[in-house]
Amino acid sequence: MNTHYGIYGGQYVAETLMPALAELETEYLAARADQEFQNEYRQLLKNYVGRESPLYFARRLSQSLGGASIYLKREDLNHTGAHKINNTIGQGLLARRMGKKRLIAETGAGMHGVATATVAALLGMECEVFMGSQDIQRQAVNVERMNTLGAVVHPVSEGSATLKDAMNEALRDWTARFKDTFYLIGTVAGPHPYPLLVRDFQAVIGQEARRQCLEQCGRLPSQVIACVGGGSNAMGIFAGFEADSGVQLVGVEAGGKGLQSGEHAASICGGRVGILHGCKTYLLQDGDGQILDTFSVSAGLDYPGVGPEHSFMADSGSAHYVTANDDEAVAAFDLLAKYEGIIPALESSHALAYAIRIAGEYKPDTILLVNLSGRGDKDMDTVRKFKQQQPSATPGLGNSI
Amino acid sequence: MDKLSKIFASCRQQERAALIIFCSCGFPDLERSEQAIEAAIEAGADIIELGVPFSDPMADGAVIRQASGVALRNGATLAGILDLAARVSHKHPETGFILFSYMNVLFNYGLDRVCRKLSAIGVDGILAVDLPLEEAAELELPCRDNGLHLIPLVSPATSPQRAAAITARATGFVYSVNVCGVTGVREELPAEMAAQLAELKKISPAPVAAGFGVTDGAAARRISQVADGVIVGSAVVKILAREQDFQVSLEESRQFIRELARNCRRCP
Numbered sequence: 082m083n084t085h086y087g088i089y090g091g092q093y094v095a096e097t098l099m100p101a102l103a104e105l106e107t108e109y110l111a112a113r114a115d116q117e118f119q120n121e122y123r124q125l126l127k128n129y130v131g132r133e134s135p136l137y138f139a140r141r142l143s144q145s146l147g148g149a150s151i152y153l154k155r156e157d158l159n160h161t162g163a164h165k166i167n168n169t170i171g172q173g174l175l176a177r178r179m180g181k182k183r184l185i186a187e188t189g190a191g192m193h194g195v196a197t198a199t200v201a202a203l204l205g206m207e208c209e210v211f212m213g214s215q216d217i218q219r220q221a222v223n224v225e226r227m228n229t230l231g232a233v234v235h236p237v238s239e240g241s242a243t244l245k246d247a248m249n250e251a252l253r254d255w256t257a258r259f260k261d262t263f264y265l266i267g268t269v270a271g272p273h274p275y276p277l278l279v280r281d282f283q284a285v286i287g288q289e290a291r292r293q294c295l296e297q298c299g300r301l302p303s304q305v306i307a308c309v310g311g312g313s314n315a316m317g318i319f320a321g322f323e324a325d326s327g328v329q330l331v332g333v334e335a336g337g338k339g340l341q342s343g344e345h346a347a348s349i350c351g352g353r354v355g356i357l358h359g360c361k362t363y364l365l366q367d368g369d370g371q372i373l374d375t376f377s378v379s380a381g382l383d384y385p386g387v388g389p390e391h392s393f394m395a396d397s398g399s400a401h402y403v404t405a406n407d408d409e410a411v412a413a414f415d416l417l418a419k420y421e422g423i424i425p426a427l428e429s430s431h432a433l434a435y436a437i438r439i440a441g442e443y444k445p446d447t448i449l450l451v452n453l454s455g456r457g458d459k460d461m462d463t464v465r466k467f468k469q470q471q472p473s474a475t476p477g478l479g480n481s482i
Numbered sequence: 483m484d485k486l487s488k489i490f491a492s493c494r495q496q497e498r499a500a501l502i503i504f505c506s507c508g509f510p511d512l513e514r515s516e517q518a519i520e521a522a523i524e525a526g527a528d529i530i531e532l533g534v535p536f537s538d539p540m541a542d543g544a545v546i547r548q549a550s551g552v553a554l555r556n557g558a559t560l561a562g563i564l565d566l567a568a569r570v571s572h573k574h575p576e577t578g579f580i581l582f583s584y585m586n587v588l589f590n591y592g593l594d595r596v597c598r599k600l601s602a603i604g605v606d607g608i609l610a611v612d613l614p615l616e617e618a619a620e621l622e623l624p625c626r627d628n629g630l631h632l633i634p635l636v637s638p639a640t641s642p643q644r645a646a647a648i649t650a651r652a653t654g655f656v657y658s659v660n661v662c663g664v665t666g667v668r669e670e671l672p673a674e675m676a677a678q679l680a681e682l683k684k685i686s687p688a689p690v691a692a693g694f695g696v697t698d699g700a701a702a703r704r705i706s707q708v709a710d711g712v713i714v715g716s717a718v719v720k721i722l723a724r725e726q727d728f729q730v731s732l733e734e735s736r737q738f739i740r741e742l743a744r745n746c747r748r749c750p
């Protein structure tokens with residue numbers, strides 16, 4: 082089968098992993114066509130995760146901005162608090178079907194680690210999570226959650242001690258133990274077939290959102306907006322609208338301190354094509370092809386690559402990619418709490434920040450659909466520290482009304 | 483006959499396996515890694531793998547990862563390593579040289595450009611760690627155009643059918659990985675190794691060299707009985723990183739490589 086998206090994607094891994102990837106592809110294609118597998122996945126999404134997640138019109142927020150109508154796809158209301166669980170349920174069931182007893186995962190913000198540990202508990206499997214030591218500090222509550230769920234968290238202190246280093250370590254572990262171990266990747270990156278299967282397991286977001294939007298509004302949104310770390314929540318919601326040529330798909334990358342500052346995590350908007358973690362894609366790298374440290378207030382977006390299908394969509398123009406900076410994301414975080422009583426994840430706050438930025442250019446009959454990929458409880462500490470560090474950098478958004 | 487074929491032919495005549503030594507270029511800095519290469523050649527290495535450091539060495543164990551980290555902090559770049567390669571290959575026209583790298587560093591430099599350059603400076607081939615058969619075409623073409631070998635990997639996880647497909651396209655030699663896992667020193671090699679190598683030798687038209695986890699003379703001797711080449715990496719790098727005084731480490735590495743070379747002889 083085709084393992085590439087144009088020039089992107091592929092399977093750039095050591096030979097030892099190729100048979101493991103082939104086994105995964107075969108088993109996944111069989112599971113995808115197996116009605117029983119699909120039924121069990123759907124049942125768990127309904128009764129365990131709590132799907133479908135609501136589509137919610139953020140009326141007060143939209144009115145305060147005096148422009149477009151902002152709708153939120155509430156992935157924050159899923160069990161464990163983010164979209165990540167859609168994928169871990171799917172891959173967990175696949176692991177069980179393949180007879181694997183041990184799940185491993187990489188995690189940045191810890192949401193994917195928590196979602197993997199949750200599924201391991203649900204299915205009675207062992208779970209080990211690799212996490213950068215810097216992220217362990219930033220996301221201490223999620224480490225506690227994983228421990229409570231029975232997972233072992235391995236700190237990774239090499240390199241930048243963040244998500245990319247955790248992924249290196251998970252790949253090394255898998256290379257030695259693929260016989261009894263399933264590597265549960267948390268985003269639409271990595272070697273084929275991961276970008277494909279993670280997309281499929283997240284597509285439920287877009288399928289629901291499209292139907293809900295038609296039910297509630299009688300028409301489709303003008304724009305579908307999602308944050309892009311590796312790109313799974315974005316690909317999941319985009320998947321529902323790929324045939325709708327009138328719908329603009331917008332991916333929002335982490336602008337950190339601004340693209341010009343060089344301190345960001347915007348692989349598409351600020352990177353070049355390269356090869357990392359098994360796929361060819363846009364990457365943040367120096368002139369010698371060494372991967373750069375990334376920078377974002379949001380641990381879940383702090384990744385120097387992006388799913389290969391996003392790179393392809395960026396080149397082909399089928400989706401549009403922009404950035405939101407740290408200060409805008411934090412302002413959006415505050416604004417949603419203030420007007421809607423919803424505390425969003427800092428990752429999701431990037432998507433929201435872009436919607437807030439452009440809302441004023443439109444009339445209320447324009448629908449902006451924002452994927453609220455997760456909830457922000459995990460980020461309280463980070464936001465407090467951010468505000469202490471730069472009291473003057475936060476723009477007036479949050480205080481202006 | 484090309485240089486690598488000559489090396490393997492002459493080793494065969496001398497009834498020994500070729501000794502292939504991996505060197506972490508730029509560790510601890512470019513100048514001293516050049517000394518390490520000189521020492522390895524002087525001690526009996528037939529082929530040198532010029533290891534290019536990468537920030538995200540997902541196929542490497544702790545020893546090579548740490549060496550790569552030091553090399554990058556001390557300013558190693560692909561351009562600098564190519565200059566080093568030009569010097570050593572000019573000085574040692576009989577020795578084989580293989581550039582050993584992750585794909586991104588090569589891709590970033592330009593695959594055509596790096597192949598032209600390697601060919602011009604007398605390097606014999608490339609081994610890209612994260613380039614399996616399925617992705618090999620993009621590097622295979624510029625390698626062929628420039629008379630370079632693209633060295634493929636085969637692992638214990640590789641099925642016989644797949645090994646046949648890989649070795650059919652191989653020139654230079656085939657790198658057989660002894661264990662499933664990353665590079666690194668290991669207590670012992672798996673018992674199945676000899677049988678696996680014998681199987682691979684049967685199907686491969688190109689010479690077969692075995693590496694990963696070769697720690698001492700005994701391991702080198704075991705491999706030499708069945709394979710055309712013995713590859714040693716982490717064990718040498720570990721020695722080079724051991725002492726405060728690099729010159730002391732360098733001497734120890736020379737002794738170690740001499741011992742390896744002695745153990746490459748085939749016992750009748």
Ligand SMILES: Cc1ncc(COP(=O)(O)O)c(C=O)c1O
Binds near residue numbers: 191382
């Ligand atoms: C809530 C939330 N949103 C988004 C992301 C980014 O991942 P992706 O781009 O794969 O959706 C994360 C990652 O941890 C997350 O926790």
